[in-house]
Amino acid sequence: MSEPVPAGGTGLDTQPGLETAQTPRATEDVAKRTNLREYGILGALIIIVLLFQVLTGGKLLQPDNVASLIQQNAYVMILAIGMVMVIVAGHIDLSVGSIVAFIGGVLAIAMVNWNLPWLLAVILGLAVGVAVGAWQGFWVAYVGVPAFIVTLAGMLVFRGLAIIIVGETIAGLPSGFVAISNGGLLGLLGYAGVLDVFTLVIGALAIAAFVAGQLRTRRTLRAHDLMVEPRGAFLAKLVVIGLLIAFFTWVLAASAIGMPYVLVIVAVLILAYAFLMNRTVFGRHIYAIGGxxxxxxxxxxxxxxxNFRIFVNMGLLAAIAAVVTTSRAGAGIASAGVNYELDAIAAAFIGGTAVSGGVGKVSGAIVGALIMGVLNMGLSIMSVNPAWQQAIKGLVLLAAVAFDLLNKRKVAGA
Amino acid sequence: MTQADAGHTLLEMRDITKTFPGVKALSGVTLTVRRGEVHAICGENGAGKSTLMKVLSGVHPHGTYEGEIRFEGKECRYRSIRDSEADGIVIIHQELALSPYLSIAENIFLGNERAQRGIIDWNLTNAEAARLLARVGLAERPDTKVQTLGVGKQQLVEIAKALSKDVRLLILDEPTAALNDEDSGHLLDLIRSLRAQHITCIIISHKLNEIAAIADSTTILRDGQTVETLAMHGAEPVSEERIIRGMVGRSLDQRFPDHTPSIGEEVFRLQDWTVHHPVDGSRVVVDHANLVVRAGEIVGIAGLMGAGRTELAMSVFGRSWGTRISGTAYVRGKPVDVSTVGRAISAGLAYASEDRKRFGLNLIDDIKHNTTAAALGKVSRSGVLDQAREYKVAETFRRRLGTKTPTVDAVVGKLSGGNQQKVVLSRWMFTDPEVLILDEPTRGIDVGAKYEIYTHINALADAGKGVIVISSELPELLGLCDRIYALSQGVLTGEVPRAEASQEVLMRYMTKEKEVARR
Incomplete structure (x- = not known):
């Protein structure tokens, strides 16, 4: 349609780095760089954990603190999974905090006012979440209203609805429901000293599955003559992550509740959504739209x-987050979930999701959520003023995204 | 125009050479414009017209080109558009640059506000705007929002804006390309009346009949060089044929792979295909197009800028462009549903865009994902991707097309233009289409890679596909195609078999006017 640019722009036919990339040395550099990007955030998490372990005099990694770290931050991880998908596709969702409050209200009313069995109430809550997601998805996908506007409206609408149906608080939820976020699997296979055997078994299985998965991936890459990490780095990765899981398992096995139920929920969601994003046509389409x-x-x-399905899914995950949050509080609260959307967005960005869309991983967002969670926990144990906590979290978000941008610029310039 | 004024040289551009990395866009171009004349510049796409005007207006600042520009006798060293506008040189681009939500008056004085100490004098603004509007013959109130005006009227606002700057040389780049016949006529009248007001005009146009009607002299550019300047009112009137000869007079020096086509049955047919402009629904962009492609045949579509080539292709490919689309597409004799891209792909169509960076590739993703993007169904089962197969597919195409990359994990954005184009071809070959529409398949690709792309296009035809090649380079069409359609202002004005095709013949059809073609 337009006259070809006489030269410059499209006429440039250079292949930066390609000739040199075929030498083994350069290939190694590329692999290292990829690793750094991928594991940099994980490294940051470990450093923050160690830092607070020291600052809190060893309190951070006490078994019960680790268990409650997970229970308190499960909602961020759950919401961050959906938020990664939303942001990768080039949208944003500001409404999830209000949706959590609204569906929390629905759950509480179903159980307390209508006396529904809690499992049925949960199913109802998830269905309402899907409906809410479909409502927002309709406006974004089929009417074409920018997601920022649709979900800003949703933020107001569902907060309002939450207050209308709940009032202030609906307490007296059944103990089975409350246990979701406050209990855990304990003593299923007996105890080894103070350690819960079941938790240890799950941990061992997780390590085995991780190692097997990594080996399989490496073999597939090899089979297709693709770049693999140097053997040393690969082994180091297996050992470090294996040890991390082992340590984590050991700590949890010593906690008062064993394996928290929410950890099971979150783990299943992480695996399912990592699969969805990496291995399914739907996931590929999300990246394609964002790219x-x-x-x-x-x-x-x-x-x-x-786009429609992305928002339906976000609604579903917001409903799961509502179940976890309401269970944790033991009541439906109209003012629940305030700023949850910002936590989830921050977790996604800290975890390396690109602001412009197209790039982002579920695992990254989970690590991002954990960084936020550890900050919360550590600063609380140190009894830092909540106002300061908020300010510090803000700075961490800014630093993480700025670091990512600078890192990318360096790679692009290299 | 008083005869005394005429004849004096207003603008002289001497030996202008402009080099972009790797390409010489202009080499030793000379242009002399006399005061008070309408001077037309014509040439094929890419001949260097726009670059020359960018040099003149300071978009390419002094120092980035060689040669000398003299305006009103003194040498000019423009560093930006502001400098050239200060001398009264105003360029109006084909894509109009008005702010749609501001009023006519606000647009006219944008950046040049009638204000005192930063406070805008609205009465003065509107009064002056009204005077300018009267001068260009636009009967609209100055406070009308530009958004509500059609393209033709917007063009007049642009000219009024130029007049507000005390213009001495008005440059119009393809001013009538987006206009209907009535608006075009009006615009030409206006240019005549501006000439009577001693305003010199340079008009870049593909419409040779308009040039013949309005220009006092015509400079022809070809491959970045001045071919000649014709005086239009000399002893011998200059015909359109004469201009065409100047525009294309070059031999087929590019090299194309040898190819003997084996042409089979019809695979694709388009009947009465009509498309309207998505914004201005009354404008017909493709007008009752009928075309046929046979198996093993490479069919070219030639057309000048704005003729509707890409619009035709994209409207067929899932209605990706245009509104009020009517007509029927047939694949292997059966009418097919091409109402969405997905359906068009299922029907056996493939379309590789002219702008592979904007419309073709996901530049931040890798080769393998870009290769399978249009046929994920083939590498997945119930929605779950088989990544090993994906690797294999990408690897197969990488080898077949000779994409230069260490692995198919490489990010597409870092590949060269030629290799990116191979990824695009891989994607569409993997969908196993009946018909491939390749829009400017070698744009921005160096000569060596072009040859490779031509080889692959030939191979596709030999595999029994129908191939449609859209190109603004006539030698490419002549070297590659078995048959060429010419498109002029949305109308397929001619169909030329390879044996009879030449640049002159094609150019004649490509510049044919609508009324003649509809007959």
Missing amino acids: NVHAAVLSGVNVRRV
Whole structure:
């Protein structure tokens, strides 16, 4: 349609780095760089954990603190999973905090006022979450209202609805429901001293599954002559992550509740959504839309349908977060979930999700959520003023995203 | 125009050479414009017209080109558009640059506000705007929002804006390309009346009949060089044929792989295909197009800028462009549903965009994901991707097309233009289409990679596909295609088999006017 640029722009036919990239040395550098990007955030988490372990005089990693760290931050992880998908596709969701409060209200009313069994109430809550997601997805995907506006409206609408249906608080939830976020699997296989055997078994299985998965991936890459990490780095990675899981398991096995139920829920969600994003057509379409929406359209991606489903899914995850939050509080509270959307967005960005969309991983967002959680926990144990906690979290978010941008610029310039 | 004024040289550009990395866009171009004349510049796409005007207006600042510019006798060293505008040189681009939500008057004085100490004098603004509007013959109130105006009227606002700057040389880049016949006629009248007001005009146009009607002289550019300057009112009137000869007079020097086509049955047919402009629904962009592609055949579509080539292709490919689309597409003789991109792909169509960075590739993703993007169904089962197969597919195409990359894990944005184009081709070859529409398949690709792309296009035809190639480079079409359609202002004005095709023949069809073609 337009006259070709006489030169410059598209006429440049250089291949930066490609010639040199074929030498083994350069390939190694590329692999290292990829690793650094991928594990940098994990390293930051470990450093923060160690820092607070020292600052709190060893209190941070006490078994019961670790268990409650998970229980208190499960909602961020759950919401961050959905938020990564929303942001990768180039949207944002400001409404999830209000949705958590609204669905918390629905759950409480179902159990307390209508006397529904708690499992049925949970199913009802999840269904309402899907409906709420479909409502927002409709406006974003089919009407074309920017998600920022739709979910800003949603933030107001669902907060208002939460206050209307709940009033202030609906307490007296059944103990089975309350246990979701406050209890754990304990003593299923007996005890070894003070350690819960079941938790240890799960930990061992997790390590085995992780190592097997990594080996399989490495073999597949090898089979296709693709870049693999140097053997040393690969082994170091297996050992470090294996040890981390082992340590974590050992700590949890010594806690008063054993394996928290919410950890099971979160773990299942992480695995399921990592699979969804990496291994399914739906996940691929999300990345395609975020990477270049025009190209996605011209490749036959039904962009509207994908966007719609992203928001339906976000509604579902917000409902799960509502179950966890309401269970943790033991009551439906109209003012629950304030700023949850910001926590989830921050977790996604700290975890390396690109502000411009197209890039982001579930695992990154989880690590981002844990960084936020550890900060919360550590600062609380140190009894730092909540106002300061908030300010510090803000600075960490800023630093994480700025670091990521600078890192990318360096890679691009290299 | 008083005869005494005429004849004096207003603008002289001497030996202008402009080099971009790797390409010489202008080499030793000379342009002389006399005071008070309408001077047309024409040439093929990429001949260097726009670059020349960018040099003149300071978009390419002094020092980035060689040669000398003299305006009103003194040498000019413009560093930006502001400098050239200060001398009264105003350029109006084809894509109008008005702010849609501001009023006509606000637009006219944008950046040049009628204000005292930062406070805008609205009465003065509107009064002056009204005077300018009267001068360009636009009967609208100055406080009308520009958004509510059609393209033709917006163009007049642009000219009024130029007049407000005390313009002495008005440059119009393809001013009538987006206009309907009535608006075009009005605009040409206005240019005549500006000439009577001693305003010199340079007009870049593909419409040779308009040039013949309005220009006093015509400079023809070809491959970044001045071919000649014709005096239009000399002893011998200059015909359109004469201009065409100047525009294309070059031999087929590019090299194309040898190819003997084996042409089979019809695979694709388009009947009465009509498309309207998505914004201005009354504008017909493609007008009752009928075309046929046979198996093993490479069919070219030639057309000048704005003829509707890409619009035709994209409207067929899942209605990706345009509104009020009518007509029927047939694949292997059966009418097919091409109402969405997904359906068009299922029907056996593939379309590789002219702008692979904006519309083709996900630049931040890797080769393998870009390769499978349009046919994920083939590498997945019930929605779950088989990544090992994906690798294999990407690897197979990488080898077949000779994409230069260490692995298919490489990020597409870092590849060269030629290799990116191979990834685009891989994607569409993997969908196993019946018909491939390749829009400017070698744009921004160096000569060696072009040859490779041509080889792959030939191979696709030999595999029994129908291939449609859209290109603004006529030699490319002549070297590659078995048959070429010419498109002019949305109308397929001619169909030329390879044996009869030449640049002159094509250019004649490509510049054919609507009325003649509809006959």
